[in-house]
Amino acid sequence: MTAALVRPSGIRLHIVTGKGGTGKTTVAGGLAMALACDGKRVLLCEVEGRQGIAQLFDVAPLPYAERTVAVVPGGGEVWALAIDAEAALLEYLEMFYRLGRAGKALDRFGVIDFATTIAPGVRDVLLTGKVYEAARRRGGKDGNRVYDAVVVDAPPTGRITRFLNVNAEVAGLAKVGPIRKQADSIMTLMRSRHTAVHLVTVLEDMPVQEALDGIKALRDADLPVGRVIVNMVRRSPLDGAARGALSDGTIDAAAIEVALHKAGIDASPLLVDGLLAEGYDHLERLALQEEQRTILSGVDVPVIELPLAADGVDLGMLDDLAGILAGPGLP
Amino acid sequence: MTGPNRTGAASRRQPAPRVVRARTAALAAGPLDVDALLDDSQTHIIVCCGSGGVGKTTASAALALRAAERGRRVCVLTIDPARRLAQSMGLSQLDNTPRPVGGTRSLRGQGSLDAMMLDMKRTFDEVVVAHASPAKAQQILTNPFYLALSSSFAGTQEYMAMEKLGQLHAESVGSGRWDLIVVDTPPSRSAMDFLDAPERLSSLLDGRFIRLLLTPTRGPARIFSSGFGAITSTMSKLLGAQVLADVQTFVAAFDTLFGGFRQRAEATYERLKARGTAFVVVATPEPDALREAAYFVERLTREQMPLAGLVVNRVDPPAASLTAEEALAGAGRLDGADPAQAAVAALLRLHADRMRLQDREAHLQRRFAAAHPSVPSIAVPALPSDVHDLDGLRRVGELLSTGV
Numbered sequence: 001m002t003a004a005l006v007r008p009s010g011i012r013l014h015i016v017t018g019k020g021g022t023g024k025t026t027v028a029g030g031l032a033m034a035l036a037c038d039g040k041r042v043l044l045c046e047v048e049g050r051q052g053i054a055q056l057f058d059v060a061p062l063p064y065a066e067r068t069v070a071v072v073p074g075g076g077e078v079w080a081l082a083i084d085a086e087a088a089l090l091e092y093l094e095m096f097y098r099l100g101r102a103g104k105a106l107d108r109f110g111v112i113d114f115a116t117t118i119a120p121g122v123r124d125v126l127l128t129g130k131v132y133e134a135a136r137r138r139g140g141k142d143g144n145r146v147y148d149a150v151v152v153d154a155p156p157t158g159r160i161t162r163f164l165n166v167n168a169e170v171a172g173l174a175k176v177g178p179i180r181k182q183a184d185s186i187m188t189l190m191r192s193r194h195t196a197v198h199l200v201t202v203l204e205d206m207p208v209q210e211a212l213d214g215i216k217a218l219r220d221a222d223l224p225v226g227r228v229i230v231n232m233v234r235r236s237p238l239d240g241a242a243r244g245a246l247s248d249g250t251i252d253a254a255a256i257e258v259a260l261h262k263a264g265i266d267a268s269p270l271l272v273d274g275l276l277a278e279g280y281d282h283l284e285r286l287a288l289q290e291e292q293r294t295i296l297s298g299v300d301v302p303v304i305e306l307p308l309a310a311d312g313v314d315l316g317m318l319d320d321l322a323g324i325l326a327g328p329g330l331p
Numbered sequence: 332m333t334g335p336n337r338t339g340a341a342s343r344r345q346p347a348p349r350v351v352r353a354r355t356a357a358l359a360a361g362p363l364d365v366d367a368l369l370d371d372s373q374t375h376i377i378v379c380c381g382s383g384g385v386g387k388t389t390a391s392a393a394l395a396l397r398a399a400e401r402g403r404r405v406c407v408l409t410i411d412p413a414r415r416l417a418q419s420m421g422l423s424q425l426d427n428t429p430r431p432v433g434g435t436r437s438l439r440g441q442g443s444l445d446a447m448m449l450d451m452k453r454t455f456d457e458v459v460v461a462h463a464s465p466a467k468a469q470q471i472l473t474n475p476f477y478l479a480l481s482s483s484f485a486g487t488q489e490y491m492a493m494e495k496l497g498q499l500h501a502e503s504v505g506s507g508r509w510d511l512i513v514v515d516t517p518p519s520r521s522a523m524d525f526l527d528a529p530e531r532l533s534s535l536l537d538g539r540f541i542r543l544l545l546t547p548t549r550g551p552a553r554i555f556s557s558g559f560g561a562i563t564s565t566m567s568k569l570l571g572a573q574v575l576a577d578v579q580t581f582v583a584a585f586d587t588l589f590g591g592f593r594q595r596a597e598a599t600y601e602r603l604k605a606r607g608t609a610f611v612v613v614a615t616p617e618p619d620a621l622r623e624a625a626y627f628v629e630r631l632t633r634e635q636m637p638l639a640g641l642v643v644n645r646v647d648p649p650a651a652s653l654t655a656e657e658a659l660a661g662a663g664r665l666d667g668a669d670p671a672q673a674a675v676a677a678l679l680r681l682h683a684d685r686m687r688l689q690d691r692e693a694h695l696q697r698r699f700a701a702a703h704p705s706v707p708s709i710a711v712p713a714l715p716s717d718v719h720d721l722d723g724l725r726r727v728g729e730l731l732s733t734g735v
Binding site: 019020021022025052055156158169172173204205206207209210236237238239241242245246250251255256258259260262263264265270271273274275276277278279281282284288 | 382383384385411413414475476479577615617618619620649650651652653657658661662664665666670671672673674675676677678679680681682684685716717
């Protein structure tokens with residue numbers, strides 16, 4: 001089953017997670033571009049200090065400031081922000097408490113350092129807090145939302161529930177006060193129909209298992225699961241007939257040798273055996289992929305498949321991914 | 332269906348990378364000799380690090396099994412293994428204690444393999460119980476700040492992995508039960524977090540904020556600088572007075588443990604720098620994984636940490652050596668209407684895909700080798716399926732030893 005992501009939906013906050021190595025950042029970038037069509041403005045955030053967005057869009061490393069990384073036809077824009085916990089804390093203190101001298105005092109006493117690098121968990125509170133602020137920000141004369149959608153290149157599946165749920169933990173600790181209020185508001189948005197957590201996977205055993213575990217953990221924490229996005233699906237050069245001929249032995253060493261002569265290629269035994277071995281290896285991988293696809297189809301979450309970028313991910317490839325994520329029926 | 336065409340960033344698109352023809356990456360520093368590393372009786376700790384999804388946990392388990400079957404007495408500390416990998420080592424329960432792994436085939440009966448999965452909360456609890464008085468331990472274990480810190484916050488896992496490594500090493504020195512500990516590092520935000528854990532702990536303990544929180548329980552308030560009032564009132568405003576009180580109680584109760592914590596963390600850090608430790612950086616031949624590996628290698632070098640080398644996992648070497656261009660040209664000369672010829676044409680296209688992939692992977696590896704000429708490395712072929720039994724681990728161990 002495939003399902004387009006962009007609309008219809010009231011989703012404003014898209015959280016993209018996945019096992020390491022599944023191409024989470026690429027998918028988040030493609031999704032941001034898909035959401036930006038029709039003249040929309042989308043913010044793409046990263047929270048792990050990797051500068052993955054800058055790499056993806058081939059721009060200079062992102063500062064703690066929102067800037068355009070791509071423009072799509074129709075005037076749509078993708079903005080990007082690398083959220084930094086320390087800067088987010090200072091900004092937060094400034095915004096809510098107008099801490100002039102006290103803010104400096106906090107810094108002098110190592111509180112900023114304590115909060116952002118040492119005290120476990122506080123970092124995630126600040127990162128999710130900034131995402132929340134961007135998703136809800138209004139501006140301009142008409143007071144419209146500044147961003148039509150926010151896409152987060154989030155921590156990997158193994159940590160995503162803890163990351164998103166950190167404000168529930170804080171709410172459990174702080175029974176009163178502004179932090180409690182803020183934590184409650186963040187959890188309300190995270191659990192609302194305006195948020196979706198998408199899980200990126202590839203058609204391999206461990207990433208699929210991790211996606212399934214992730215779905216369960218998210219649901220147990222009342223966090224809304226959006227889509228499973230199967231990334232890097234290899235298009236097989238072998239059609240059904242070729243696969244059949246290979247697996248039933250119609251295509252054997254002798255048959256390959258004959259065809260190679262016709263193709264004007266010197267058919268050494270080494271080459272013939274090598275091609276055959278690569279063919280069998282490919283069949284085995286296809287069978288394993290199909291197994292994983294079947295497992296995923298048994299889960300009640302819509303699945304979208306994205307093709308492997310044969311020559312690595314570049315910006316043109318990102319367009320193609322955005323096209324698939326946007327789905328049919330778009331201008 | 333068409334995607335939105337980007338107009339802004341397209342102009343910045345880089346030219347396509349030059350196609351590189353060499354079949355294998357240059358290994359400036361020579362191959363990483365895994366067996367020599369495992370057989371060296373001076374190797375007491377092997378730390379596997381690298382970004383998520385590169386096969387770090389599997390590599391740790393495979394190295395541990397291979398070492399055990401070559402005669403070492405090994406304990407492998409895994410952090411968050413996939414369920415089936417854990418089951419393959421008999422780790423069906425998470426009880427924070429090393430357990431013997433059955434089914435190993437040890438050389439001359441000398442080697443042994445124990446395995447354990449880290450339970451960070453239990454490790455933390457055990458430290459508290461072991462080092463605080465019963466009354467104080469009780470006070471800490473029930474403190475809400477401690478409960479959150481020890482069970483659900485990111486960052487604790489790195490501290491506890493370090494603590495556990497220290498414990499295992501102390502036990503191996505004391506009892507001689509093991510002579511090699513293989514550690515898998517936590518799936519961190521950054522691969523560096525594990526290394527930074529001791530320093531972060533030390534800076535937590537030395538931090539003025541912690542001193543500030545501790546001091547009120549010790550002396551009169553007038554010793555504080557003028558900033559103190561602003562701090563406490565801001566903290567209460569931000570967190571609520573009750574949280575501040577909880578944190579304060581926690582820190583005060585924890586004070587007695589701090590010294591020991593720091594001492595052990597620093598000792599573990601020093602041990603990691605010393606002879607007897609070997610860091611193995613694991614990556615896949617992909618840009619992101621190799622970039623993380625490069626950060627790690629540079630960091631280890633800067634801190635003079637003993638780096639054994641790089642494992643490039645899951646490379647995908649073609650079985651035949653025909654070039655992609657020749658294969659595609661040949662496929663084009665075949666008759667698509669003839670089933671046998673069409674099938675062979677498809678095999679040739681499949682081969683061309685694999686050759687291109689290999690060129691890209693080799694290019695990335697060569698770039699890494701050029702930037703880090705002194706780092707030995709070994710490329711390990713991809714297995715078609717995931718590992719979930721000892722035979723699979725044994726196979727990975729062989730591949731780690733022989734490479735592609």
